[in-house]
Amino acid sequence: MEGDAAIEGGQLAPLLGSRWGGSGSPVPDASLLRRLYAGHALARWGARMWEFLVGLYMIRIWPGSLLFTAIYGVVESSSVAVFGPMVGTLVDKLTYLQVLGLWLLVQSLSFVIAGASVTALLVYDDLKATSFPVFMALVFLTNVSGALAALSTLAGTILIEREWVVVISCGHPPAVLTGINSVVRRIDLSCKLLAPVFSGLVFSFVSAQASAAALALWNVASVGLEYWLFVSVYNGVPALAAENGRRRAADVVLLPSPEEIAAPPPAERAADWRTRLSIIPCWESWVVYARQDVALPGVALAFLYFTVLSFGTLMTATLDWKGIPAYVISLARGFSAVVGIGATLLYPAVHSWVSTLRTGLWSIWMQVLILLF
Template sequence: MGSGEGSIPLKIRLFVYLSHALSTWGDRMWSFGVGLFMVIISPESLRVTAVYGLSMGTAVLLFGALVGEWIDRTPRLKAARMSLIVQNTSVVVCALIVYTVITWKTEIQAAWPNEGLLILSYVAIILVAILAMLGSIGTNIAVQKDWIVEICGDDKNLLASMTATLRRIDLCNKLVAPIATGQIMYFASVGVGAFFIAGWNLVSVFIEYILLWKVYSLVPALKNKKLWNGEPAEQEMETLKSNQGDDLDVEGHDPITSSNSIGDAEKLNEDASVATDEETKLKNETEQKKEKKKDPFWIKMFSGFIILYRGWKTYIKYDEAFAGLGLAALYMTVLGFDNITVGFAYTQGINESIMGVAMAAGAITGIVGTFLYPFIGKRIGLERTGLFGFFFEVMFLCLCVASIWAPGSPFDPFLKQSADTITVCNLPSDNGTGLTNGNLTSVPYNVTNSDVFNKTIGNTSLSVAGLQQTMTGLNTTGDQSSCAEQEADRGKHSLISVWLLLAGIIGARCGLWMADLTITQLFLEHVKETERGIVNGVQTSLNKLMDMLKFIMVIAAPDPHVFGILILVSFFFIILGWISYAKYSYGVRGHLFHFDKIRKCECSDTRNNNQVEEVIGD
């Protein structure tokens, strides 16, 4: 075993770390910005954002295994190069399409009948974003799952150190990138933010490739061929056969007689047996790889669903299955910093700058949870740590439930024609605002400040002041008073509701990570080595399916005034997850809390009191 990070040159590690930092910074900027882009190009509801999220989840289930297989088949440098190019160029193209839609949305709407070109633009954004995500998956698999192992070789200490450093870099970028991107989008503009993300990825792809090429040149192990199609394995089998044949030649010369040593004969027999076992093992591996290679394309595409179907019996036989179901339930929620919640908070008046800070605060809270997890686990045990993790999460998410009825909440499930909208009556068709689709235009009520309103209403120069000037030219006094009253109501809008929502989500990240890490360790400790792959594959598929169910739920109820229903459903699923984990804990430990010890303490106290009374009486 090696001696740690000193076993390879420092510059190789620095090249790997710097390349990873550039890649994850671009990923984190894009994942933050895309949530805002989706709600800006479609401010009337969260449906486009939900379709985007659902498409991402479906693409992972359908094409994730195919990307991994392609990485295995392709030479290392070529795989990394192609993944980088697809990832970065797709982000560039997608950001430019988003900027075009934001800037010229009105013209795009009017270009084709029934807004056909606008819908086509949405489809193009989602498809290109899927390519970017698959490229990101390919880069992660190629570098973090393959290159790092070859770089470290047999040095497990070095492998642990490098993977931990890569994780720290990712968490730091997750903390800082949303803040930086939010400030750019807020103090400059959303268009500038899109251009900045596009420019970063365009420049970054060249730097990342140069760094990876240097690593490839400095590490000879990366040039070795991969054991994929069975040919290297067959060569190894021929080597074993030849070695075994040499041993038989030695036996042909009657080594027992010549050496008069029974021990030598037994050793030769053992060597032959080992060689046979190695040959059988290699044959089995080769046959498995050939079978995998012969699988039809559609089986490979639906591998995520097939794993879930085939592996369910293996998965459910473990007691930890109920803990895993509890973990999967945590994915069926809008109470997290995904595109849905970011978009909803934006429509409620939270600008890009504050949103970035809130996401960073959530990351910090999650990191605190990762530190509390081992500290608490050593004192109360692993199973109870999970119970407390769920408890902390549910406790903070009660703030999110309270936000539904707090001042400023848009919740109104029976709303048909919203009274909480800004009505622009009889706008002239040539006023330069772009609001020409009819005589009545409605915009979400809770877009309160003038900056957000500017960016949401028409992607043009219409401001609150301009809207008020337009209102002065209305022909009807009643319409004037109605618009003025709505403008006054909008100015009085409270942000208490959305602040409660964000506070609950930020606080819940601590308990969420405690529960997540607990369940992950339970699977690592109790699942058989030969079944880890299938069990973890089932767990991943369950998590992704619950995540997709969340987006389907949002597609069915995309309006901000029914977002409270989504909060309640999400809270219900998290409670179900807690109950499922509690069932596992009860089955393993026989109890949830030490009520028996409490009763013993109470009985002991009662006996002591009685003895004291008897002594006093005597």
């Protein structure tokens, strides 16, 4: 009853101050939640800056054509599709702190390298004519860095939004998880609103080189603070350490014995086509996904999103190619983020009113109707 009253009053800290599933162990207070939100905001800010700017950079690097923009989009999307399952497996195998350090290091280093490469390409704009191999090497480095940044961002999303948030809300009413998820999503959309506006203003009224340098400097300056914020949350939430210990114990149990490692597999198993396909790193992950109850609804939702226009890399570059200033594009993108922020404010109320299933069904059908009419 006290938890319900706290939810109705919008007071999240007292809810999280109750017991963890009756264990009696200390739980994070409001200050730890604020650190979690602050670290998430810092990490998402850099990612949203790059997401908006990369299309503008590519159209500047190769003027008059969307070729480089399209190539970058293919490289980034293909990397996530192919190596995303491997990232998820890696998150499961490593400890929370190992994933945290690897995520922040790779993401920050990738954005710094990408920002430096783009800065060099923009400053030496005649490099394509004077030294084409160097020009292509820098473009290649930019694409690879962007792909690595996308993969590391995926690892961070899994760690914070799929692991930590669930563990923190464990033992509490579902409304607690809903509330934390809404705040985390609201932070991401706020960064989607504000980071492009800031980047677009720098890009339009200072220079493209200055925006690339600002991106690199931001990641250098913020990575240490991000790590400290997340580590303080980890140290302040005993449930995270306990869950981390259970994960490590499960890994030890699943390790094969030396006899199993030395024994050759049966010949008939080697001939099985499923065994051969399991060599592919992402195959097992797709098999696991296909067995889930949400597999077909997920595919249906993906097909629905094929019809949605979004301010992605290619659309941003196309609008810039047509002569629309970068700050105008950023403001339009910000407006779309405002609508998304409104959804995060509306969802908890609708969820508590009509349940999760009806909320999802109503949302999808409303989206279909809006797209049709």
